[in-house]
Each structure stands twice: as structure tokens, then as C-alpha cells.
Amino acid sequence: MTYPIRPIDASEWPLFSGVLQEAFGWTTPPSQSERYKAMTEFDRTLAVFDGDLMVGVTSVFSFRMTVPGGQLPVGGVTAVGVLPSHRRRGVLSQMMRRQLADIRERGEPVAALYASESVIYGRFGYGRASSSLSFRIDKHGSAFVKDAPADPSLRLRVANPADVRAGIERLFASVVTARPGRYERTKEFWDDTLADEESDRHGLSSLRCMLAEDDRGVRGYALYRIKSSWDENDVANGELHLIELESADPAACALLWRSVLNRDLVTKVRAYRPTDEPLIALLADPRQLRAGYMDELWVRLVEVDRALAARAYSAPVDVVIEVEDDVCPWNAGRWRLTADTTGAECKPAEDEPDITVPVSALGSAYMGDGQLVQLLGAGMLREHVPGAVRALATAMSWSPKPWAGKVF
Incomplete structure (x- = not known):
């Protein structure tokens, strides 16, 4: 089932904060709560309601984040929580899908988050993009x-x-x-x-x-x-x-x-x-x-073509990527990525794919941590042309290694 979902205003902060405290099992001191409130962009919040009861919440920070070769506007997903009474009802899925559509509408080709549990966000297309x-x-x-x-x-x-x-x-x-x-x-x-x-x-x-x-x-x-x-x-x-x-x-x-x-x-x-x-x-x-060794930042390509064209590459690559994405259907399909150390472009393609990947695999490689060959070995993506995955992994690799350094 679906529930009403909308942004909140500042007057609803106590309810929003209360959902988070229940979901995470913590008690936030008033002064700390006010600090978090000051950080919140209320037009980028979402709350799900069951009648008059707020049962799920999330928010986004508007970041300028460093990616290989420069900086991009990135949606920093934060404050994700669902009341324990409303788990397994599709509340989280509804919030995540709406949030990704909103991030796209804002013109941010990439979303990023810290995961409270590492099993949650892969099903929404996020990949482990950095480690700590x-x-x-x-x-x-x-x-x-x-x-x-x-x-x-x-x-x-x-x-x-x-x-x-x-x-x-x-x-x-x-x-x-x-x-x-x-x-x-x-x-x-x-x-x-x-x-x-x-x-x-x-x-x-x-x-x-x-x-x-x-x-x-x-x-x-x-x-x-x-x-x-x-x-x-x-x-x-x-x-x-x-x-x-x-x-x-x-x-x-x-x-x-x-x-x-x-x-x-x-x-x-x-x-x-x-x-x-x-x-x-x-x-x-x-x-x-x-x-x-633990996961740190998780990354999701909200718009595959814009995201892949916006970063720098360490080596030349020309590859047709078939992307699987059932959460953001505008990404699903074939894309030709042509890049070298001077620039890149990513456009729709009709050619046979060199590789087929879930969108989360591209998110895991996006910041330069180079997990594509590992995912191939684990059977998490498919290579149709021998050497295509290694070529893409080499091109997307970057030094220094990615690391956000502060939980948001």
C-alpha cells in the first residue's frame, strides 16, 4: 500500500526527530536536537503518514562533493528511519523512490549516504563506494x-x-x-x-x-x-x-x-x-x-549518463554498458561511455553491450575505489566481451582512495 508523503516544516521537527529517535533507539539531548534542526533543509525532508501519525522520515543535504577530477552537486541522504510498528509495509521503499526522483529533479546526478546497516541500500541501487x-x-x-x-x-x-x-x-x-x-x-x-x-x-x-x-x-x-x-x-x-x-x-x-x-x-x-x-x-x-575494515560512503547514480560524463578517468575506455535499474527506470538500458584523460561522454546506445551491470555496481566504482573486477569474480555482473570489465575498472580507478571522513 502507499501512504501520504510530503516534506515537513520546522514546526514539525519534534515529530520528525521523534521518529528517528525511536527508529535508532537513541535519546537526543535538546541542545543536540536543535543543532541537527539547524542543519536540516526542510524543503528536502520527506515524511510518511499513516493517518495523523508520522511513521517514516528522511532528508537530504545539498552537497558540493569531490569526485574524481572535480566537484559535483550531490544529494547527501540522511535521517532515514521508520517506526518499528510500520516495518515491512513498503514505507522505506516509498520514501527512497520518491527521494531519488526529487534528487533527479534538483539536477543532482549522484546521491550518497552512510548506511546504518550495510544490507539496506543495495536494493535501492546504492553501492559501497568507499571504505574506512x-x-x-x-x-x-x-x-x-x-x-x-x-x-x-x-x-x-x-x-x-x-x-x-x-x-x-x-x-x-x-x-x-x-x-x-x-x-x-x-x-x-x-x-x-x-x-x-x-x-x-x-x-x-x-x-x-x-x-x-x-x-x-x-x-x-x-x-x-x-x-x-x-x-x-x-x-x-x-x-x-x-x-x-x-x-x-x-x-x-x-x-x-x-x-x-x-x-x-x-x-x-x-x-x-x-x-x-x-x-x-x-x-x-x-x-x-x-x-x-568497514564500509564508509555508499553512492547511487541518479542519472547514469550525466554522472559518468561528469567525472574524470585514469585511462581511455570505450564500452557499451547495459544498466539494470528497476528503481530509477530512466537509467535502464544501454549507454556508450567514451572517455580518456581529457574528458568523457555517455550517450544512449543500440549496440550490443560489452557488459551488463546493476546500477549499484557503477555506484560502487564511481568514486574510484575499483570494485568492478571483484564484482565480476563474485558473479554480480556479466561480461560479454572479454576484458571489458577490466578496461572499465582501470579507467574508473583513482588515487587517492575515496573517503568522506565525517558521517552525515
Whole structure:
């Protein structure tokens, strides 16, 4: 069955927030709820109703997101929740289909999201487009290689994050285009990044900041919290939880990591970082980095032709792609992608296909993480011309690896 569905206005925020709190099983403190409300674009919300009861919600952020070769307007899907009383009734499917149609109407050829559960969004055409390392480094195993980069003009400074916000924002803006998946932050997103109320700490310290700077200004920063701990013999056993580390150059990156890893009264550092994190190359013994691997950003091509033509490619490719897409039927069919390192075009085709792919496979490869050959080996796509998948995978590959870096 179908239910009434529409955007909400600001006066309905308590109901919208209440659905999310029930769906996710959390209780949002009032100040945090107001922060999330300030981030919300109410004309991009959707709520599903069963009579007068709001039973499902979702929203979209209007992002400028980095993709291989540049930036695109991307619909950042967020705040997806359905009341447990209304699961298995098609509420989520109705919201996702309507939302994708709205994103298309807005002129955004790509949608992206963080998945609360990795089994949900593949059926709506999203593919796992980036991955993250969740790692721990014990301080005793954190020595650097002898030729780690250094710059004597750099100096470290401890600062209150709120006091140096302008410098942090400028540094982030200067590096946001360097890695696919990163997105520009509004004032409200920075308010959330630097929020430091008790509910944001989760039992850790207040938010702290280390700057790497020279006479020209900030060249990098690290945001972190510390969990103070002492063992039964009163020996310090603290943990440093890294929130962000951004740098404009290798020397600033190395200096910030060294300051994080050398912190007094701390024996281990925990972080979520990209799979090609430079620290791995800096460690003299990289086995000391104990890492777990998890999905990060999920991407959906809302308009296949516009999305594929808008990004850059690492090698020439000329391939006819048959796309399977039963959620966005305007994508279904055959498309000829012709691209090289100078540009690309993607147009409807009548030729026999070289490969047949679900649209989620293109989403998984879009940011450059190169999963097409893996999907072929798993039997998730079909190759009609030998070598076509490898050629497309090579062309769509990109370095550095994609990584968004902040849940939205």
C-alpha cells in the first residue's frame, strides 16, 4: 500500500526527530536536537503518514562533493528511519523512490549516504563506494621510518578548537578537493564538528586541538579527545581518540601524527581513517597498526549518463554498458561511455553491450575505489566481451582512495 508523503516544516521537527529517535533507539539531548534542526533543509525532508501519525522520515543535504577530477552537486541522504510498528509495509521503499526522483529533479546526478546497516541500500541501487580503516596503534610500536618528512619551519600549538575555528576552516577548504568523497561544510556542519557539550563526549575529555603552523598560518590540525585511564599499579593507560587530522603537505601530516602518538599518559591511539592513510607508510613497523575494515560512503547514480560524463578517468575506455535499474527506470538500458584523460561522454546506445551491470555496481566504482573486477569474480555482473570489465575498472580507478571522513 502507499501512504501520504510530503516534506515537513520546522514546526514539525519534534515529530520528525521523534521518529528517528525511536527508529535508532537513541535519546537526543535538546541542545543536540536543535543543532541537527539547524542543519536540516526542510524543503528536502520527506515524511510518511499513516493517518495523523508520522511513521517514516528522511532528508537530504545539498552537497558540493569531490569526485574524481572535480566537484559535483550531490544529494547527501540522511535521517532515514521508520517506526518499528510500520516495518515491512513498503514505507522505506516509498520514501527512497520518491527521494531519488526529487534528487533527479534538483539536477543532482549522484546521491550518497552512510548506511546504518550495510544490507539496506543495495536494493535501492546504492553501492559501497568507499571504505574506512578502524585502527588502534599502541604507543610502543609507533616509531617512524628514519626518512619521515620534516620541516623546521613548522611548529605545534595546542589550542581551543573554537578559538582557532577560522584557521581550521580555511585549511579544510584548501584540502577538500584532494580526495573523492569529501564534501564542503556549511557553518552548521562546522558547528556540529566542533560541538563540545557533555553529550558529544561519550565519556571522553573535552574536544582538543593541535595545530601545525608556520609564519604563514595553519598547515594542518588534529582534533581529538582523551580517555584518561590508570591501571591497578597507577600506571597511565590512557587512550587518544582521533576525530580529524587534516594537513596541507606531508611534513605537516607527519608532525601532527607524531604529536598524537607521543602524547603523555596515553598508551594507544584509536582512529577511523582512509584505507590509504599516509601514516601506514610512515610507521617503521606497520604491523603495529591493528586495523578493521568497514564500509564508509555508499553512492547511487541518479542519472547514469550525466554522472559518468561528469567525472574524470585514469585511462581511455570505450564500452557499451547495459544498466539494470528497476528503481530509477530512466537509467535502464544501454549507454556508450567514451572517455580518456581529457574528458568523457555517455550517450544512449543500440549496440550490443560489452557488459551488463546493476546500477549499484557503477555506484560502487564511481568514486574510484575499483570494485568492478571483484564484482565480476563474485558473479554480480556479466561480461560479454572479454576484458571489458577490466578496461572499465582501470579507467574508473583513482588515487587517492575515496573517503568522506565525517558521517552525515
